[in-house]
Amino acid sequence: MNYKTIIFDVNEFDVAVIKLNRPEILNAINKDMLLECIDALDKVNRDKNIRVLVLTGSQNAFCAGADINWLMESKEVLHKKEIMDLANQMVLGFERLKKPILGAVNGVAVGAGTSLILVCDIVYASEDAKFAPNFVHIAAVPDAGCTWYLPRKIGYNKACELALTGKIIDAKEAYELGIFNKLFPADKLEEETMRLAKRLSYGPIDATQKIKTLLKMSYKNDLRTQLDVEAYFQVTSLCNPDFEEGVNAFFEKRKPNFKR
Helix, strand or coil: CCCCCEEEEECCCCEEEEEECCHHHCCCECHHHHHHHHHHHHHHHHCCCCCEEEEEECCCEEECCECHHHHHHCCCHHHHHHHHHHHHHHHHHHHCCCCCEEEEECCEEECHHHHHHHCCCEEEEECCCEEECCHHHHCCCCCCCHHHHHHHHHCHHHHHHHHHHCCCEEHHHHHHHCCCCEEECHHHHHHHHHHHHHHHHCCCHHHHHHHHHHHHHCCCCCHHHHHHHHHHHHHHHHCCHHHHHHHHHHHCCCCCCCCC
């Protein structure tokens, strides 16, 4: 597929980057962008050499949500349903990815753009970033997984406040709520995100993916079940050559050289 609305690249550190690329309208989502993101996510999922995914936006915005003009063109109920089906397919593509997803929020995130932040595992943001799940301002409801992720991230009451008022919060408040992990000056965001991406890429990929899976499973498992799953994953990890390399590196006081 030739990409027109995203930039997809895999760098020398085996880090894939999806950059939303409709800067003239703040990287708003349209049908092409949904289809292209779905295709790119499938590539990331299938390519065993890719170890980390970074999601960001072009120029001075992360994502302004759905393209309103595109939404207004969809007059028929079936067309509206097609939009939601594609959006859901994209979100599930992110959700099923076992590889770490890093968000680099380089500007404003509005509506469904906030949902894209919430699907990421770790989120770095510029100090001038904004977070606004403001669907209510156009008499719409949060979608693309926003009502699933947001209360899990910040709690029910705060999620209600943001969703019901459509309040725009700045980077500092988003950081204090735990939506953003770290804040950086705008000119340092890409560098710092790639620093973390490289670190994760050279880590023990089997253990990394298991850790992510365990943390996600903990939302639905009781303690007994989670203990059993942890034990199973740990036994398989202890049998992995990366474990022996990690232990040897520890005792030899050197940096481990995990398999790639």
